[in-house]
Amino acid sequence: GAVVSQHPSWVICKSGTSVKIECRSLDFQATTMFWYRQFPKQSLMLMATSNEGSKATYEQGVEKDKFLINHASLTLSTLTVTSAHPEDSSFYICSAGNQLSSYNEQFFGPGTRLTVL
Amino acid sequence: GDSVTQMEGPVTLSEEAFLTINCTYTATGYPSLFWYVQYPGEGLQLLLKATKADDKGSNKGFEATYRKETTSFHLEKGSVQVSDSAVYFCALSKGPSTGGFKTIFGAGTRLFVKA
Numbered sequence: 001g002a003v004v005s006q007h008p009s010w011v012i013c014k015s016g017t018s019v020k021i022e023c024r025s026l027d028f029q030a031t032t033m034f035w036y037r038q039f040p041k042q043s044l045m046l047m048a049t050s051n052e053g054s055k056a057t058y059e060q061g062v063e064k065d066k067f068l069i070n071h072a073s074l075t076l077s078t079l080t081v082t083s084a085h086p087e088d089s090s091f092y093i094c095s096a097g098n099q100l101s102s103y104n105e106q107f108f109g110p111g112t113r114l115t116v117l
Numbered sequence: 118g119d120s121v122t123q124m125e126g127p128v129t130l131s132e133e134a135f136l137t138i139n140c141t142y143t144a145t146g147y148p149s150l151f152w153y154v155q156y157p158g159e160g161l162q163l164l165l166k167a168t169k170a171d172d173k174g175s176n177k178g179f180e181a182t183y184r185k186e187t188t189s190f191h192l193e194k195g196s197v198q199v200s201d202s203a204v205y206f207c208a209l210s211k212g213p214s215t216g217g218f219k220t221i222f223g224a225g226t227r228l229f230v231k232a
Contacts, residue, residue, distance in 0.1 A: 105151070
């Protein structure tokens, strides 16, 4: 299957700082990228969907000003957690897909663990 | 709306036991169905998939059959190993022409396999 990378794999930051997480599709063009959040021992919660060159579509309850998403190219999307606070500590996972695919499959990154002190 | 329901865990089995994790779905149209596995501290890995009714996905001894009549996609393995201990997620995905390109996950089922 296709390969999706995330960087960094883990990050620790102080409260009030901003953190940027990168998601890259390494061997295919991702028309759509998704950002998920996963709390310990829970399922993945979709935060937002971004199509290349368009504004992201956020799920209900997700603050778009706090979680800034940019999808400027077919291989890169970024999630910036602005003014991070301890409650933003979580495991963030991105996935990438191509709308032209007939199998509706998404390929997942390895995740980024964010800890806000 | 579309949803996925899977059996609650944790499931605890002895090595070489038979595994079944139930999964049912509710969806309009014709979704693709997936099982993902997540090992501790890691991201999701695709375990197997099925894209249409009666398809059987299989990988590493795991199997699941897309049953449209019962809207189910149960995961089975004939003989589990300690290394199969992980969390398993059932999921469905629909393409952009059928109501939005997104994946919907079940709650996850944690499997513990004892030696």
